[in-house]
Amino acid sequence: MPTDWSKKVEKERVLEKEVAVVEGVELRGMWNRMFEQRVIWDYETGILDQITSLPGGESLGYCYQCGKCVGVCPVDIVGNYGPRKIYRKAQLGTDLFSDPDLWLCTTCMNCLRVCPKEVNMVEIMPAMRAFAINSGRPVPPELQKAFENIARYGNPMGESPRRRADWVKTAGVPVTVLPQSRRPVDVLLYVGSYPSYHPRGQDAARAMVRVLDRLGVDFGILGPEEKEDGDSVRMAGERGLFEMLAEDNIRTFARYQFERIVVFGPHEYNAFVRAYPRFAAENGFDWSYQVLHYTQFLASMLDRLQPLLVRPLEYTVTFHDPCYLGRHHNEYEAPRRLLRAIPGLKMVEMFRCRENGYCCGGGGGGMWLDSFTSGYTRRRLSEQRVLEAIEVGAEVLAVCCPYEVSRFEDAVKSTGNDGRLVVRDIIELIAESMFGGDTK
Ligand code: SF4
Numbered sequence: 001m002p003t004d005w006s007k008k009v010e011k012e013r014v015l016e017k018e019v020a021v022v023e024g025v026e027l028r029g030m031w032n033r034m035f036e037q038r039v040i041w042d043y044e045t046g047i048l049d050q051i052t053s054l055p056g057g058e059s060l061g062y063c064y065q066c067g068k069c070v071g072v073c074p075v076d077i078v079g080n081y082g083p084r085k086i087y088r089k090a091q092l093g094t095d096l097f098s099d100p101d102l103w104l105c106t107t108c109m110n111c112l113r114v115c116p117k118e119v120n121m122v123e124i125m126p127a128m129r130a131f132a133i134n135s136g137r138p139v140p141p142e143l144q145k146a147f148e149n150i151a152r153y154g155n156p157m158g159e160s161p162r163r164r165a166d167w168v169k170t171a172g173v174p175v176t177v178l179p180q181s182r183r184p185v186d187v188l189l190y191v192g193s194y195p196s197y198h199p200r201g202q203d204a205a206r207a208m209v210r211v212l213d214r215l216g217v218d219f220g221i222l223g224p225e226e227k228e229d230g231d232s233v234r235m236a237g238e239r240g241l242f243e244m245l246a247e248d249n250i251r252t253f254a255r256y257q258f259e260r261i262v263v264f265g266p267h268e269y270n271a272f273v274r275a276y277p278r279f280a281a282e283n284g285f286d287w288s289y290q291v292l293h294y295t296q297f298l299a300s301m302l303d304r305l306q307p308l309l310v311r312p313l314e315y316t317v318t319f320h321d322p323c324y325l326g327r328h329h330n331e332y333e334a335p336r337r338l339l340r341a342i343p344g345l346k347m348v349e350m351f352r353c354r355e356n357g358y359c360c361g362g363g364g365g366g367m368w369l370d371s372f373t374s375g376y377t378r379r380r381l382s383e384q385r386v387l388e389a390i391e392v393g394a395e396v397l398a399v400c401c402p403y404e405v406s407r408f409e410d411a412v413k414s415t416g417n418d419g420r421l422v423v424r425d426i427i428e429l430i431a432e433s434m435f436g437g438d439t440k
């Protein structure tokens with residue numbers, strides 16, 4: 001007995017044209033039949049409405065639950081996360097402004113890369129966090145502490161601004177500190193907080209100035225006048241603090257003469273290429289600097305650099321793409337060109353690399369949320385990445401973001417891989433090939 005479909009169809013809800021043309025094909029009558037949208041279930045819209053009405057929060061409302069984001073979200077790979085799940089929690093009435101999920105996203109941008117609806121967590125998360133902070137919701141204490149240190153001292157560690165250039169004393173080459181010398185230079189080297197204060201960051205800073213000196217680059221640093229760039233602060237929702245830092249740094253830069261800015265870190269790069277120009281335009285400041293990440297700067301002078309790389313480094317090296325250099329700015333080649341220029345070095349790629357590179361966990365304020373995040377993940381993102389480097393047989397995990405050296409070195413220890421994998425900034429490998437010795 002054939003099914004009588006007419007009995008199952010609510011005819012008043014049928015939409016049917018006499019003829020519809022779809023991709024050049026004529027579909028007549030019942031062949032183009034559609035049904036009016038109907039409510040399948042009722043759900044809570046209050047939280048979603050609140051989020052999508054925030055400037056930057058709109059695109060969460062575009063989600064159609066396809067699930068593509070979840071497979072690539074680095075937090076989901078070690079936990080239970082992703083825009084699809086966040087949207088669903090909002091539908092079920094969870095107050096996301098007071099929920100731990102608010103702080104877990106690292107703004108790594110991998111979900112946006114694959115999302116057919118362009119749901120943009122890089123804008124949604126800072127907007128939601130800013131709202132939560134401004135409405136007095138609790139901020140994880142370790143993040144709050146970093147905010148306070150940055151506001152008070154200009155760096156997240158709470159170190160004295162006067163000691164920001166102390167590392168220069170043991171660099172072994174002369175370094176122009178602009179507030180002291182006040183001469184024009186070609187390059188302003190914006191050092192950043194971690195290379196200025198963290199012991200392993202300082203290793204990279206010293207390697208950097210030795211390499212620049214050998215290349216004959218005319219450069220200077222701001223020393224005690226340099227402050228945290230504030231981009232991660234902005235992504236973590238502290239907009240007022242970001243604006244204060246941006247204004248201070250823009251005013252400081254304007255006091256000195258230089259042709260371009262070279263930065264150590266991808267987060268500073270994002271600040272100076274994207275956030276500062278916007279802030280400057282909105283607030284009547286001049287901003288027209290050329291900005292380069294150091295790997296881009298050195299790759300642009302590879303013809304001069306390569307002949308100086310005289311010592312072979314017989315290491316098997318894998319490279320971790322920083323989210324804020326790779327996905328955020330589409331720069332995948334400059335770091336690899338530098339690594340390939342080092343004689344003897346063997347490159348291997350991890351399964352997740354380039355556009356699909358994994359996240360170290362440090363972006364979007366994650367740098368200051370390790371203890372908090374570990375309560376919601378099976379292992380830290382940095383530990384996951386270290387295991388991926390081990391899996392491809394790397395002896396060296398090469399990085400070019402100052403957040404990463406300490407994160408990955410901790411992860412090497414906590415995963416029991418001490419002695420099996422070392423973490424080196426690319427600039428340290430270059431200095432080692434140039435000058436010999438272990439720059440670490
Ligand atoms: S990929 Fe985009 S549309 Fe699909 S579930 Fe994720 S956020 Fe929603």
Ligand code: SF4
Nearest residue numbers: 073105106108109111
């Ligand atoms: S930006 Fe990264 S961490 Fe945040 S939800 Fe998307 S994939 Fe996950």
